[in-house]
Amino acid sequence: MFAAGTDSWREYGPSQLPEVLQSALRVFAERGYEGASIRGLAAAAGLSVPGMYHHYRSKQDILVNLMEHALVDLIARCREALASAGPEPAARFDALVECMVRFHMFRRAEAFVASTELRSLEPGNRARCVALRDELQGMVADVIEEGCAAGVFSTPYPADAARAVSTLCVGVATWYREDGPLSPDQVVERQLVLLRNLVGRR
Amino acid sequence: MFAAGTDSWREYGPSQLPEVLQSALRVFAERGYEGASIRGLAAAAGLSVPGMYHHYRSKQDILVNLMEHALVDLIARCREALASAGPEPAARFDALVECMVRFHMFRRAEAFVASTELRSLEPGNRARCVALRDELQGMVADVIEEGCAAGVFSTPYPADAARAVSTLCVGVATWYREDGPLSPDQVVERQLVLLRNLVGRR
Amino acid sequence: MFAAGTDSWREYGPSQLPEVLQSALRVFAERGYEGASIRGLAAAAGLSVPGMYHHYRSKQDILVNLMEHALVDLIARCREALASAGPEPAARFDALVECMVRFHMFRRAEAFVASTELRSLEPGNRARCVALRDELQGMVADVIEEGCAAGVFSTPYPADAARAVSTLCVGVATWYREDGPLSPDQVVERQLVLLRNLVGRR
Amino acid sequence: MFAAGTDSWREYGPSQLPEVLQSALRVFAERGYEGASIRGLAAAAGLSVPGMYHHYRSKQDILVNLMEHALVDLIARCREALASAGPEPAARFDALVECMVRFHMFRRAEAFVASTELRSLEPGNRARCVALRDELQGMVADVIEEGCAAGVFSTPYPADAARAVSTLCVGVATWYREDGPLSPDQVVERQLVLLRNLVGRR
DNA sequence: AATGAATGAGCCTTCATTCAT
DNA sequence: CATGAATGAAGGCTCATTCAT
Numbered sequence: 001m002f003a004a005g006t007d008s009w010r011e012y013g014p015s016q017l018p019e020v021l022q023s024a025l026r027v028f029a030e031r032g033y034e035g036a037s038i039r040g041l042a043a044a045a046g047l048s049v050p051g052m053y054h055h056y057r058s059k060q061d062i063l064v065n066l067m068e069h070a071l072v073d074l075i076a077r078c079r080e081a082l083a084s085a086g087p088e089p090a091a092r093f094d095a096l097v098e099c100m101v102r103f104h105m106f107r108r109a110e111a112f113v114a115s116t117e118l119r120s121l122e123p124g125n126r127a128r129c130v131a132l133r134d135e136l137q138g139m140v141a142d143v144i145e146e147g148c149a150a151g152v153f154s155t156p157y158p159a160d161a162a163r164a165v166s167t168l169c170v171g172v173a174t175w176y177r178e179d180g181p182l183s184p185d186q187v188v189e190r191q192l193v194l195l196r197n198l199v200g201r202r
Numbered sequence: 203m204f205a206a207g208t209d210s211w212r213e214y215g216p217s218q219l220p221e222v223l224q225s226a227l228r229v230f231a232e233r234g235y236e237g238a239s240i241r242g243l244a245a246a247a248g249l250s251v252p253g254m255y256h257h258y259r260s261k262q263d264i265l266v267n268l269m270e271h272a273l274v275d276l277i278a279r280c281r282e283a284l285a286s287a288g289p290e291p292a293a294r295f296d297a298l299v300e301c302m303v304r305f306h307m308f309r310r311a312e313a314f315v316a317s318t319e320l321r322s323l324e325p326g327n328r329a330r331c332v333a334l335r336d337e338l339q340g341m342v343a344d345v346i347e348e349g350c351a352a353g354v355f356s357t358p359y360p361a362d363a364a365r366a367v368s369t370l371c372v373g374v375a376t377w378y379r380e381d382g383p384l385s386p387d388q389v390v391e392r393q394l395v396l397l398r399n400l401v402g403r404r
Numbered sequence: 405m406f407a408a409g410t411d412s413w414r415e416y417g418p419s420q421l422p423e424v425l426q427s428a429l430r431v432f433a434e435r436g437y438e439g440a441s442i443r444g445l446a447a448a449a450g451l452s453v454p455g456m457y458h459h460y461r462s463k464q465d466i467l468v469n470l471m472e473h474a475l476v477d478l479i480a481r482c483r484e485a486l487a488s489a490g491p492e493p494a495a496r497f498d499a500l501v502e503c504m505v506r507f508h509m510f511r512r513a514e515a516f517v518a519s520t521e522l523r524s525l526e527p528g529n530r531a532r533c534v535a536l537r538d539e540l541q542g543m544v545a546d547v548i549e550e551g552c553a554a555g556v557f558s559t560p561y562p563a564d565a566a567r568a569v570s571t572l573c574v575g576v577a578t579w580y581r582e583d584g585p586l587s588p589d590q591v592v593e594r595q596l597v598l599l600r601n602l603v604g605r606r
Numbered sequence: 607m608f609a610a611g612t613d614s615w616r617e618y619g620p621s622q623l624p625e626v627l628q629s630a631l632r633v634f635a636e637r638g639y640e641g642a643s644i645r646g647l648a649a650a651a652g653l654s655v656p657g658m659y660h661h662y663r664s665k666q667d668i669l670v671n672l673m674e675h676a677l678v679d680l681i682a683r684c685r686e687a688l689a690s691a692g693p694e695p696a697a698r699f700d701a702l703v704e705c706m707v708r709f710h711m712f713r714r715a716e717a718f719v720a721s722t723e724l725r726s727l728e729p730g731n732r733a734r735c736v737a738l739r740d741e742l743q744g745m746v747a748d749v750i751e752e753g754c755a756a757g758v759f760s761t762p763y764p765a766d767a768a769r770a771v772s773t774l775c776v777g778v779a780t781w782y783r784e785d786g787p788l789s790p791d792q793v794v795e796r797q798l799v800l801l802r803n804l805v806g807r808r
Numbered sequence: 809a810a811t812g813a814a815t816g817a818g819c820c821t822t823c824a825t826t827c828a829t
Numbered sequence: 830c831a832t833g834a835a836t837g838a839a840g841g842c843t844c845a846t847t848c849a850t
Contacts, residue, residue, distance in 0.1 A: 032321065034236030038841055048815050050843075055813090059841070119234065155399065157392045163377065164370050164396055171369045190359045194366055197357065198400040240824055250831050252826080257830095261824065436725065438640030442820060452836050454822080459834090463820070523638065559803065561796045568800055571777040572770050579769065594763045598770055601761065602804045644845055654810050656847080661809090665845065 007084070009077035009099050012106035017069060020045045020055050024062050029109040033063055033120035063117060064125045070110035071132035074103050078139055089147035090201065094192055096143050100169035101191045104176065105184050111173040140165050144199055154200030161199045168195060209286070211279035211301050214308035219271060222247045222257050226264050231311040235265055235322035265319060266327045272312035273334035276305050280341055291349035292403065296394055298345050302338075302371035303393045306378065307386050313375040342367050346401055356402030363401045370397060411488070413481035413503050416510035421473060424449045424459050428466050433513040437467055437524035467521060468529045474514035475536035478507050482543055493551035494605065498596055500547050504540075504573035505595045508580065509588050515577040544569050548603055558604030565603045572599060613690070615683035615705050618712035623675060626651045626661050630668050635715040639669055639726035669723060670731045676716035677738035680709050684745055695753035696807065700798055702749050706742075706775035707797045710782065711790050717779040746771050750805055760806030767805045774801060 015022055023044035027036045038059055042052045056062045078099050085095035104111045114129070121129060141162040147153035155161045168191065176187060217224055225246040229238045240261055244254045258264045280301050287297035306313045316331070323331060343364035349355035357363045370393065378389060419426055427448035431440045442463055446456045460466045482503050489499035508515045518533070525533060545566035551557035559565045572595065580591060621628055629650040633642045644665055648658045662668045684705050691701035710717045720735070727735060747768035753759035761767045774797065782793060 032234065032236060034234055035322070037839075039839085047813095049841090050816085051814055053842070054815095120237075155396065157395060160392045161396055164373075167370060167373045167376075168366050171366075171373075174369075175365065190362045193359060194357065194363055194400055197402055198396055200399055239822075241822090250833095251824090252832080253830055255825075436638065436640055438638055439726070441818075443818085451834095453820090454837085455835055457821070458836095524641075559800065561799060564796045565800055567781065568774050568777075571774060571780075575770075575773045575777075578773075594766045597763060598761065598767055598804055601806055602800055604803055643843075645843090654812095655845090656811080657809055659846070 009080035009084070010102060012102070015107070015110075016073075017066075017110075018055075020047065020052070021062065021066055021069070025066055025109045025113060028063065028066070028113045028117065033059075033113075033117045060120075060122055060125065063113075063120060064129075066110065067114045067117065067121070067125075067129050068132070070107065070114040071129060071136070073107070074100070074111070075132060075136055075139075077103060078136065082139070082143070089143065089150045090152050092143050093147055093153075093196070093199070093201075096140060097165065097169065097192055097195050098188050100140075100166075101172050101188050102184065104169055104172040105187060108173045108176060111170065115170045115173070137162065137166050147199065147201075152202060154202060155198070158199075164198055165195050168198075211282040211286070212304060214304070217309070217312075218275075219268075219312075220257075222249065222254070223264065223268055223271070227268055227311045227315060230265065230268070230315045230319065235261075235315075235319045262324055262327065265315075265322060266331075268312065269316045269319065269323070269327075269331050270334070272309065272316040273331060273338070275309070276302070276313070277334060277338055277341075279305060280338065284341065284345075291345060291352045292354050294345050295349055295355075295398070295401070295403075298342060299367065299371065299394055299397050300390050302342075302368075303374050303390050304386065306371055306374040307389060310375045310378060313372065317372050317375065339364065339368050349401065349403075354404055356404060357400070360401075366400055367397050370400075413484035413488070414506060416506070419511070419514075420477075421470075421514075422459075424451070424456070425466065425470055425473070429470055429513045429517060432467065432470070432517045432521065437463075437517075437521045464524075464526055464529065467517075467524060468533075470514065471518045471521065471525070471529075471533050472536070474511065474518040475533060475540070477511070478504070478515070479536060479540055479543075481507060482540065486543065486547070493547065493554045494556050496547045497551055497557075497600070497603070497605075500544060501569065501573065501596055501599050502592050504544075504570075505576050505592050506588065508573055508576040509591060512577045512580060515574065519574050519577065541566065541570050551603060551605075556606060558606060559602070562603075568602055569599050572602075615686035615690070616708060618708070621713070621716075622679075623672075623716075624661075626653065626658070627668065627672055627675070631672055631715045631719060634669065634672070634719045634723065639665075639719075639723045666726075666728055666731065669719075669726060670735075672716065673720045673723065673727070673731075673735050674738070676713065676720040677735060677742070679713070680706070680717070681738060681742055681745075683709060684742065688745065688749070695749060695756045696758050698749050699753055699759075699802070699805070699807075702746060703771065703775065703798055703801050704794050706746075706772075707778050707794050708790065710775055710778040711793060714779045714782060717776065721776050721779065743768065743772050753805065753807075758808060760808060761804070764805075770804055771801050774804075 017025065023046075024036075024041050027041050027044050031040070036059075038049055038052055041059070041062065042049045045052065047055075052062075056065065078096055081095040081099035082092055085091045114133075118126060118129060118133070141159060144153060144155075144158045144162045144165070148155065148158045153161075172187065172191065182190070219227065225248075226238075226243050229243055229246050233242075238261075240251060240254055243261070243264065244251045247254065249257075254264075258267065280298060283297040283301035284294055287293045316335075320328060320331060320335070343361060346355060346357075346360045346364045346367070350357065350360045355363075374389065374393065384392070421429065427450075428440075428445050431445055431448050435444070440463075442453055442456055445463070445466065446453045449456065451459075456466075460469065482500055485499040485503035486496055489495045518537075522530060522533060522537070545563060548557060548559075548562045548566045548569070552559065552562045557565075576591065576595065586594070623631065629652075630642075630647050633647055633650050637646075642665075644655055644658055647665070647668065648655045651658065653661075658668075662671065684702055687701040687705035688698055691697045720739075724732060724735060724739070747765060750759060750761075750764045750768045750771070754761065754764045759767075778793065778797065788796070
């Protein structure tokens with residue numbers, strides 16, 4: 001049912017993020033960037049305020065690090081997922097969806113903040129992160145178009161379908177709870193079923 | 203193609219919001235609740251700061267008014283849409299989706315703020331708004347379940363499908379632009395196609 | 405001995421400065437601009453910190469107001485002094501010196517801060533204040549050149565003499581004390597004697 | 607025209623200051639003591655922050671070293687200048703003025719900071735530096751009084767003249783530029799002319 | 809002497825809010 | 830409703846300084 005091949009994109013050990021960023025992530029996820037204060041971030045990190053500035057030049061800098069880390073990690077995993085999926089559009093689609101869904105469950109806070117706080121980035125930083133996000137959306141769009149071209153997907157609106165697929169994968173971060181009723185594998189399965197339908201998989 | 207019957211739920215004149223709320227809406231949509239200051243809201247409204255407090259007891263109060271107005275309006279429209287759609291689950295689904303999509307295009311800022319700033323509400327206010335939102339999601343879930351029961355929708359995961367439908371309708375507020383390439387009717391049409399597929403409409 | 409004519413340039417009632425600026429003046433004179441904190445300025449003014457910001461947009465703004473007030477007042481008095489002195493270069497020189505010396509005694513703190521904190525001004529503000537200062541120096545230079553041209557001053561270096569005259573008048577603010585051994589009139593008299601010599605008055 | 611005798615007080619090789627103090631000097635001259643940060647001083651010195659504390663116990667310590675070095679050097683030079691000038695008051699005056707003017711040109715930053723930042727010294731340090739400064743002013747005052755006693759200076763206000771002479775010598779540091787229109791010798795010459803006049807040299 | 813990590817205190821400024829007029 | 834004055838609390842950030850390595 002899942003894509004075959006190398007599986008490192010499916011593995012989620014403990015976060016690689018520096019501890020300061022991990023705690024910042026929790027705070028940003030809970031209160032939003034504007035709602036978080038450096039004092040709060042420092043307290044969450046067990047640091048003093050200047051201690052935070054020793055590690056990061058500004059509050060914005062913390063957010064940027066967080067967001068780029070998340071996006072870069074997700075993109076890398078998606079690439080691996082596609083690579084391991086082989087050439088069949090259906091398998092590629094499944095791998096991509098599975099990869100994104102897993103990421104949005106296992107890196108929930110990263111993913112949530114990355115999708116929520118784009119607006120809080122200063123123009124230059126935003127541009128860089130938007131470019132990364134667009135890269136991701138491009139991967140989804142490409143896979144769907146391949147599928148349509150190959151006749152395995154039948155949706156008449158591949159571009160809109162691609163946006164919907166992205167939206168729903170990202171949305172997982174909004175509602176998924178580790179202690180919820182569904183196992184991660186079940187969530188993946190259900191999203192796959194819904195999204196295959198959405199693109200009109202035959 | 204669209205649901206028949208009384209059509210007031212399809213009509214969007216200029217916003218009924220008091221002007222103060224309209225300008226507040228713009229500010230909240232642009233900078234977020236935390237990122238907006240009373241001074242900024244007052245300036246946007248062409249009022250003095252105490253003038254704002256003459257109308258609303260607090261910044262929170264402004265947000266609450268905005269959000270309740272949006273949710274109440276949306277719920278009312280959805281009810282009308284369902285009422286005008288008659289008993290057929292397929293027609294009811296289409297009406298509900300169309301109604302939500304239209305709302306998220308024509309009341310974009312309201313809808314965006316309402317979905318974005320739930321977290322900025324104080325507990326009591328949040329509870330009330332969450333209840334309203336749940337009511338909406340309940341309408342979607344009900345319609346989908348009716349459809350499944352009647353055999354017109356085939357998705358094995360009606361609850362997940364309902365969440366997906368909500369998510370995608372809400373998502374329209376994120377990307378729709380008045381001056382974009384698609385007319386509102388086209389957007390409705392496309393969302394309908396995608397979402398009918400998603401629920402496995404036969 | 406003193407220049408004749410209208411004498412308003414010689415009169416120094418209590419400072420016309422708003423009280424907030426008066427207290428800021430004391431603090432700046434004592435600790436310098438960088439050494440003064442908004443908290444200190446507010447305390448000296450009997451205000452809260454935001455109270456200061458109600459009156460002035462920034463710490464810099466306070467300094468600018470102070471400096472421009474001082475320079476404008478001094479220039480106006482110097483003009484009056486020259487006007488009341490008539491056409492004789494010697495009388496004009498005496499009037500100008502007397503005026504500047506008096507100002508640097510009776511508006512000691514203003515004058516001191518104005519000459520000391522030019523460097524603390526942001527570029528735009530500095531430019532404006534430097535222009536005012538240059539205007540003053542121009543008046544001194546003009547009077548000395550007139551005197552040289554008329555043969556009443558004999559210094560071979562009128563430009564350097566003008567700078568020296570300015571420097572010494574400004575310097576009065578550095579050492580003069582209200583409770584010192586010399587009366588203001590005595591100070592004026594002595595500076596006149598020294599400076600007439602300096603320019604080689606015949 | 608210049609005083610005769612041993613000339614080491616006229617010679618200015620590269621500064622003898624330790625490099626750390628030289629760079630600190632530049633920073634203090636540019637931004638003032640309060641406006642300078644240890645980080646800035648360290649950066650200017652090419653040192654790390656703890657590296658600064660290896661050399662000096664505090665920011666204040668740096669300033670004290672700088673100021674004492676400057677004052678001690680200047681006093682020593684003035685003594686030499688007087689010694690080399692012989693017994694004639696006129697020659698002694700000229701030597702002293704020349705010495706001070708040269709110092710304020712060739713050790714511009716030292717002299718500027720020493721005269722500007724007295725106020726930034728803690729009480730004990732200030733007392734020591736003020737004593738040094740007073741020693742200098744005493745030398746000027748003595749020379750002028752000698753001259754008056756000997757009948758070569760005619761000013762009726764020798765004490766005020768002494769202050770003026772000091773002020774104008776110190777002032778040189780304010781306006782002199784290495785790349786200005788006047789050579790150091792020309793500056794000395796002009797100051798001598800002005801100051802001889804000021805004291806009423808016959 | 810450098811590097812890296814840390815901090816209490818304090819910086820300038822803005823916040824939401826109030827009240828008298 | 831506006832204006833003007835005010836404020837406690839908090840905002841992001843930097844300060845001089847220290848210590849372990």
